[in-house]
Amino acid sequence: MGVAPLLRKVFMVDLLKGLSVTFRYQHPSQVCTEQYPLERPQIAERYRGLPRLNVNPETGETLCIACNLCASACPEHLIVVESERNPVTKRKEMKRFTLDVSRCMFCGLCEEACSTDCLELSQDYELAQYSRDGLIFDRARLESGPENTVYSR
Amino acid sequence: MTDVTKSTTSFYEEDTGKTGTFLDANELILNMGPQHPSTHGVLRVILKLDGEKVLGTECIIGYLHRGVEKIAENRTYTMFNPYVDRMDYVAAVSNGLGYCEAVEKLLNIEAPPRANYIRVILTELNRIASHQLWLGTHALDIGAITPLFYTFRDREEILKIYEKFCGARLTTHAFRIGGCSYETYDGFEDNVKKFVKFVTPKIDEYEELLTTNRIWVERTKGVGILSGPDAIALGVTGPVLRAAGVKWDLRKAQPYACYKEFDFEIPIGENGDTYDRYLVRIAEMRQSLRIISQAVEKIPDGPIMAKVPKVIKPPVGEIYHSIEAPKGELGYFIVSDGSTQPYRVRVRPPSFVNLQALDKMVRGMLVADVVAVIGTLDIVLGEVDR
Amino acid sequence: MLEYITNYLNSNLTPGQAGNIFWAVVYILLIFAGVSAAVILMNWGERKALAHMQVRLGPMRVGPHGLLQPFADALKLLLKEDIAPSEADKMVFWVAPLIVVVTAFTTFIVVPFGQTHAVTDMNIGILFMLGVSSLGVLGIVTAGWASNSHFPLMGGLRSSAQMVSYEIAMGLAVISAVLMTSFSGVGPFGVGGEGTGSGTLSMIGIVQAQQAQHVWFVFKLFPLGLIAFGIFAIAMVAETNRAPFDLPEAESELVAGFHTEYSGFRWSLFFLAEYAAMVAVSSIAVTLWLGGWLRPFTYWLSGSGWDTAFSLFPGLTFLVLAGFTFFNTVRMPKHPALKIQTVGLGVFGAILGVVGLLLFVPGVRERIQDIYWFSIKVAVFMYLYIWYRGTFPRYRFDQLMKLGWKVLLPVGFGVLIATGLIGLSDQLLEWVKGVMHWA
Numbered sequence: 001m002g003v004a005p006l007l008r009k010v011f012m013v014d015l016l017k018g019l020s021v022t023f024r025y026q027h028p029s030q031v032c033t034e035q036y037p038l039e040r041p042q043i044a045e046r047y048r049g050l051p052r053l054n055v056n057p058e059t060g061e062t063l064c065i066a067c068n069l070c071a072s073a074c075p076e077h078l079i080v081v082e083s084e085r086n087p088v089t090k091r092k093e094m095k096r097f098t099l100d101v102s103r104c105m106f107c108g109l110c111e112e113a114c115s116t117d118c119l120e121l122s123q124d125y126e127l128a129q130y131s132r133d134g135l136i137f138d139r140a141r142l143e144s145g146p147e148n149t150v151y152s153r
Numbered sequence: 154m155t156d157v158t159k160s161t162t163s164f165y166e167e168d169t170g171k172t173g174t175f176l177d178a179n180e181l182i183l184n185m186g187p188q189h190p191s192t193h194g195v196l197r198v199i200l201k202l203d204g205e206k207v208l209g210t211e212c213i214i215g216y217l218h219r220g221v222e223k224i225a226e227n228r229t230y231t232m233f234n235p236y237v238d239r240m241d242y243v244a245a246v247s248n249g250l251g252y253c254e255a256v257e258k259l260l261n262i263e264a265p266p267r268a269n270y271i272r273v274i275l276t277e278l279n280r281i282a283s284h285q286l287w288l289g290t291h292a293l294d295i296g297a298i299t300p301l302f303y304t305f306r307d308r309e310e311i312l313k314i315y316e317k318f319c320g321a322r323l324t325t326h327a328f329r330i331g332g333c334s335y336e337t338y339d340g341f342e343d344n345v346k347k348f349v350k351f352v353t354p355k356i357d358e359y360e361e362l363l364t365t366n367r368i369w370v371e372r373t374k375g376v377g378i379l380s381g382p383d384a385i386a387l388g389v390t391g392p393v394l395r396a397a398g399v400k401w402d403l404r405k406a407q408p409y410a411c412y413k414e415f416d417f418e419i420p421i422g423e424n425g426d427t428y429d430r431y432l433v434r435i436a437e438m439r440q441s442l443r444i445i446s447q448a449v450e451k452i453p454d455g456p457i458m459a460k461v462p463k464v465i466k467p468p469v470g471e472i473y474h475s476i477e478a479p480k481g482e483l484g485y486f487i488v489s490d491g492s493t494q495p496y497r498v499r500v501r502p503p504s505f506v507n508l509q510a511l512d513k514m515v516r517g518m519l520v521a522d523v524v525a526v527i528g529t530l531d532i533v534l535g536e537v538d539r
Numbered sequence: 540m541l542e543y544i545t546n547y548l549n550s551n552l553t554p555g556q557a558g559n560i561f562w563a564v565v566y567i568l569l570i571f572a573g574v575s576a577a578v579i580l581m582n583w584g585e586r587k588a589l590a591h592m593q594v595r596l597g598p599m600r601v602g603p604h605g606l607l608q609p610f611a612d613a614l615k616l617l618l619k620e621d622i623a624p625s626e627a628d629k630m631v632f633w634v635a636p637l638i639v640v641v642t643a644f645t646t647f648i649v650v651p652f653g654q655t656h657a658v659t660d661m662n663i664g665i666l667f668m669l670g671v672s673s674l675g676v677l678g679i680v681t682a683g684w685a686s687n688s689h690f691p692l693m694g695g696l697r698s699s700a701q702m703v704s705y706e707i708a709m710g711l712a713v714i715s716a717v718l719m720t721s722f723s724g725v726g727p728f729g730v731g732g733e734g735t736g737s738g739t740l741s742m743i744g745i746v747q748a749q750q751a752q753h754v755w756f757v758f759k760l761f762p763l764g765l766i767a768f769g770i771f772a773i774a775m776v777a778e779t780n781r782a783p784f785d786l787p788e789a790e791s792e793l794v795a796g797f798h799t800e801y802s803g804f805r806w807s808l809f810f811l812a813e814y815a816a817m818v819a820v821s822s823i824a825v826t827l828w829l830g831g832w833l834r835p836f837t838y839w840l841s842g843s844g845w846d847t848a849f850s851l852f853p854g855l856t857f858l859v860l861a862g863f864t865f866f867n868t869v870r871m872p873k874h875p876a877l878k879i880q881t882v883g884l885g886v887f888g889a890i891l892g893v894v895g896l897l898l899f900v901p902g903v904r905e906r907i908q909d910i911y912w913f914s915i916k917v918a919v920f921m922y923l924y925i926w927y928r929g930t931f932p933r934y935r936f937d938q939l940m941k942l943g944w945k946v947l948l949p950v951g952f953g954v955l956i957a958t959g960l961i962g963l964s965d966q967l968l969e970w971v972k973g974v975m976h977w978a
Contacts, residue, residue, distance in 0.1 A: 019927075
């Protein structure tokens, strides 16, 4: 072996290099942990979270026209839209809208299929519930949008 | 060969014909069960040991089988796109690329150049992310517990880019049949350029921690040797094949997307041992950065989606299209019967084929090396079992 | 009776030498408490330091910045169900953790925290420590055997083989250091003189020899002292089954280690014994090579001015820690759930500050000197242990044994022979002269 590699081996230069890397990272400014739930992560605008049913901001009426395109686009057939024909305007109006979140894969195909701006995937990711049935979200929950869970402890 | 799980006689009895007790046999059957910290998923490996030396292995897979290929027969082509990400969940974008390109070939359409550039950038970012995860977990198996955190921290930046682009970090569903679904967001090019500048010294840092470290070298040099002819005979692809000295990369051999327009090299190794595979993957990360820096400079303007019919009904036929995923050759064989749902989708997962080389690589090694070799093959059980 | 207790305080002897049983028991209890406190601190320190090396934070929620985490862990382990395998040998299963813990703590009888601050100063001190820590291997083998399962058995056998091999290298390094105590020359290269000095195996005697020779043995006969220290430093990491030599207890290997079948309190005994053994071998290293309780530059920077300056260090250390704590208290997030933690951290900082100020008092300052310098040096070693764990991959078992037998052993022999030859060099010179004269 040459002289330089032999000296490097005896003086454990390679081990010291490794030690210096870990030593450098000990500075508290290098920490990259986000202390959830004290600090919430920054979510991108296009984040595919829980779907949300948009309402007309002025009238408060839903924008859904019950075209059923989202239900047919869903790969898992999780959306059920019930509608009834309004006798006055002769248009279909959405009556019930359920989404089974337990099997939803948040793929966004329903959002792409929606013909109006109604169904949109929001930034809601805190979706834990206490029971299986609680995971079938109805219209009210879907219209209310993201609820930021508050942790008291 | 008798089913190892059911036989009550030992290998000793079967091989020699003599009966004996556990103490007489000089072999021990050890079960590295589905729940194990270092089998990278639910993989069961049955080892036949002679003291510390491994005499043979048998892999039992299927613990993560979800019937993805069967699901494909009941979904339309667009509906099946999100399922494809879930196979190799570490490198989801590559899966999507392979599937979309296969269906596009079946439909005989081509994605526009802008979409191709975006696809290449995201796929190469995916390659870096996959190799970083591999490096972290492989180092963890061998005992170095810190590189895991460093690689995951750097991988976060890539996942943030994915999140801003398509809305999800892991199961991205980034591409559609015919192009990309989303236009790039404002600041995409800046983000990517900043990322390249951020990660180049980090890769040097991983090397500083591991490449010359004598303990690392001793643990990985000469361990799990797979020679070139053996690799080709077993059908192994990806960095495992390239570390054995065979210069075969689908991005150069059968170019897809727009790889022809970029200038990059294919790193190859010499001995085909674990150390060479490590060096090849680190070099691949650097070459990916090279491709990304070239691509992000010259993204052309234009549409991001080709003219695709609303209801995708490919003509009757079949096609096999493969891409160079981070783990090897990922292939899709799609048989269409003219309806909106494919008749058969068969996925050729690289990890599944690479796993078959485990037996050859591990014979004669010590027990502690089995863990290192499983790590170096870079298997993802989601892909192996589908 | 009271006289018996108080007249020890004026003597300048260890309780063992003075024959005072009361103070011996007091010292034993103090050492037991001290080592347990060190283990608790080490638990917290390891998790936090390792976490920071891995760019994360470690425990933050249990107490302010995780300070109550060790207590929570201890409580959990005490309340856990004690499972014993049905086929296990009950008696041996019960006894194995005891052997390990007892041997680990017994070694502390001779560890000198100061000039007279040892329970007893046996004149075979270092031999006693090495011998008793070797007994710990018995506990490990019995633990592996008693579990009645071949994973722990193989793990226990591997672990004991590793410990025995590295004890030989440790022993050789120790002999080199003990040889150096017999030199009477002063300074790094001084060896004999008119006659050689008196060599000693007693721990206090070894530190006094370093004091008399005005140099720590790590710098003596440079580089021989350094190489011996290096051998001991590597061997002690292997002896305590820590990274990078922790194959027998690694999680990602197939053989899970000798303490697989132990749960709850019994497992915590193994854990306690491991950390106590770490402190014990670090104490050996500090005593033999790093001058024990001596402050840095005892000879070169002597005089009462320097003495006073160095005696300010204990108080300063505590004040720095208190300042750091207050800094972190101010930086705690203003969340209602964290109010108690912020207050607690502030109180802790205040306590540290008060202790620091107390250590400035002239009477206390002198007495605490020795213990402080000894503890600081041992703390540096503990940090090194954590640093190695965070950085290095693991050695495979055959490579580990190869290192112990094929590398450390020959180098240890070489250092020993070289130290002996150089140490006896003047006598050797005389002999050669005599031979030449005769010839």
